[in-house]
Amino acid sequence: MxxxxxxxxxxxxxxxxxxxxxxxxxxxxxxxxxxxxxxxxxxxxxxxxxxxxxxxxxxxxxxxxxxxxxxxxxxxxxxxxxxxxxxxxxxxxxxTRYSTGPGMLVFGIISRGDPQKLFAGAQMAYSAAVSYGNREYLTTGPKSGTLRMRRDMMPPAYHVGILTGSLKVLGLTGKATAKAQGIDRVDYDIQWS
Known part of the structure; x- marks a missing residue:
């Protein structure tokens, strides 16, 4: 279809x-x-x-x-x-294209292997790639958090791929669930192990 x-x-x-x-x-x-x-x-x-x-x-x-x-x-x-x-x-x-080479070095510097630090830096990371939107990360537990995206018009599944891909680059497994608040406002609940 x-x-x-x-x-x-x-x-x-x-x-x-x-x-x-x-x-x-x-x-x-x-x-x-x-x-x-x-x-x-x-x-x-x-x-x-x-x-x-x-x-x-x-x-x-x-x-x-x-x-x-x-x-x-x-x-x-x-x-x-x-x-x-x-x-x-x-x-x-x-x-995941950054899972090797210089990109992995940048990932390591930003996150120091900690997903909480990586996702807390989401506004800075996204701002390097796009000119629009706001992102705010809230820790909800030792291995979970919510990333709030506002004025970002990409389909939620795209960002779910980015978030779960980020966990893969860090060598972790996890999931992200999108909760749409509007076409350009989505909260992403992220969990990992």
Missing amino acids: PSDKAELAARIASLQPGDSIRGLIFKSVFGLVQQHAGAIGMEKLRTGELDHDYAELRSYPAREFLTLMFNAADLLEGTFGSAEGVFHACGEVSI
Whole structure:
């Protein structure tokens, strides 16, 4: 079943002028599509506003990224089971790409291996990749917390993928549950072991 274009339109409508995302996040999703749909999938994906090169450290309109994710969902739904499964995979790959090399060093410096410290730094980490939104982390237990995201229009499954991917990078298992308060306001309950 194709991704929900009405949802895409609503998410795009919630954007403000200047909302942008770094090219490295786009490149993570392109890599996922290349891995699972090959050159033919990339050809289908790289049309219209997505038909240009993306530099990792340059910022691009958030509208383009939403379009990219929903188009990727149309291509990869058979592989991941649903559009939400694709969004989750897109979020996870944007983090797990840092499981080795210099990215892991940065992860280690920010978190010192402690998920509480990692998630407490979510506003700083997200601000390095996107120009929009607010994030606040609240510790709810020794191995749990809630990350509140406001003015972030990405599908909740995308952020669930980022959060569970972050735990994987730290060598932990866990889950994140999204509690939507609105299209651009979601609380994520995170637990790990």
